[in-house]
Amino acid sequence: MRKRVAILISGSGSNMVSLLRDMSDRQHPALPCVVVSNRPDAGGLAKATELGVEALAIDHRIFKGDRAAFETQLTRTLEEHGTEIVCLAGFMRVLTPGFIERWAGRMLNIHPSILPLFPGLHTHARAIDAGMAIHGCTVHEVTTDLDAGPILGQAAIPIEPEDTPDSLAARLLPMEHKLYPAVLRRFAAGDRRKVSLLG
Ligand code: GRF
Numbered sequence: 001m002r003k004r005v006a007i008l009i010s011g012s013g014s015n016m017v018s019l020l021r022d023m024s025d026r027q028h029p030a031l032p033c034v035v036v037s038n039r040p041d042a043g044g045l046a047k048a049t050e051l052g053v054e055a056l057a058i059d060h061r062i063f064k065g066d067r068a069a070f071e072t073q074l075t076r077t078l079e080e081h082g083t084e085i086v087c088l089a090g091f092m093r094v095l096t097p098g099f100i101e102r103w104a105g106r107m108l109n110i111h112p113s114i115l116p117l118f119p120g121l122h123t124h125a126r127a128i129d130a131g132m133a134i135h136g137c138t139v140h141e142v143t144t145d146l147d148a149g150p151i152l153g154q155a156a157i158p159i160e161p162e163d164t165p166d167s168l169a170a171r172l173l174p175m176e177h178k179l180y181p182a183v184l185r186r187f188a189a190g191d192r193r194k195v196s197l198l199g
Contacts, residue, residue, distance in 0.1 A: 003188045004033040006083040008074075008091040013037075013044020014173060015089035015110055015180050020051045022181035030188035034081040036074065038093050054081070060093055071099040085188060088142065089180070097144045107142040108187065110180050112172060114138060114154055119147035124165040124172070135159050135168055137176045139183040139195075153183040153195030175199045 005023065007016045016035060023032050035048035040057040048055035058077065063070040070093070078086065088109040100107065113123040115138040118130075127135040136156035143149035155175040159168060175197060182195045 002028065003030040003084045004082045005030045005085045005087055005184070005188070006033055006078050006081060007035045007048075007087045007089050009035060009037045009042055009044040009089050010039050010092040011042055011044065011090050013042065013047050013089065015176055016044050016087075017047050017051070018177035018181050019087060019089065019184060020048065020053055022185065024051070028185065028188070030085060030184060033083055034077065036077060038070070038091070044090075067094070067096050068098065071096060075099065075102060085184075086142075087180070087184065095142070100142055100144050103142070105141065108139055108152065108180075108184065109142050109147075109149075110176055111138050111140065111147050112169065112176065114156060115140060115147055115151060122165070124168040128159060128163060128165060128168065132159055135172060137172055137179055139180055151194060152187060152192070153179050153197075155179040155197035155199060157199040171199075 007019060009016050020032055023030055032053045035053055035055040037045050037057045038060040040059050045055040045057060058073050060070045086103050086107040114136040118126045134156045136154055138151055139153045140151050141149035157171055157175055179197055186195060
């Protein structure tokens with residue numbers, strides 16, 4: 001049986017698209033069951049619909065800062081769709097420990113740095129400022145420690161002398177689009193060997 005995957009987004013959803021395209025292969029060990037955005041204006045919603053996947057928004061603003069109430073609605077939606085694995089793909093809401101524990105061992109995230117370096121925001125600028133020669137991205141299990149769950153795969157690219165945070169982000173994104181589907185394929189098949197990609 002293919003595992004049912006829900007993808008949570010907040011924005012353009014380019015990582016979501018790479019996951020959906022990969023799962024369009026009928027031999028894939030997982031299949032998408034729903035895409036959920038916390039922002040009704042997220043560009044990724046229309047892209048998911050175009051790819052034939054149910055997409056809906058749960059606007060976090062309606063819950064006026066009550067994270068638990070937002071997550072109750074989110075959990076209900078995920079359960080209604082029979083979700084077995086949750087992929088965070090540019091999902092920009094902090095999740096409470098209760099929600100994270102509910103999905104422990106079944107929720108993945110992609111983070112734009114070589115963790116444990118540069119958790120949090122502004123990773124590209126921080127890698128350049130630190131004088132790094134390489135940068136990259138990480139897919140990891142989500143735990144209650146921010147950007148610190150078990151690492152499932154990483155991709156690395158060189159930092160060029162002329163790189164800016166924007167140019168580095170733009171060169172890293174295609175590697176994210178390779179890494180996340182590669183990790184999900186293994187993860188959904190129960191294979192915990194780490195994926196490593198060099199760009
Ligand atoms: C990616 O850089 C991802 O690593 C980060 O947010 C960005 C999302 O981009 N968490 P997209 O919405 O997948 O295009």
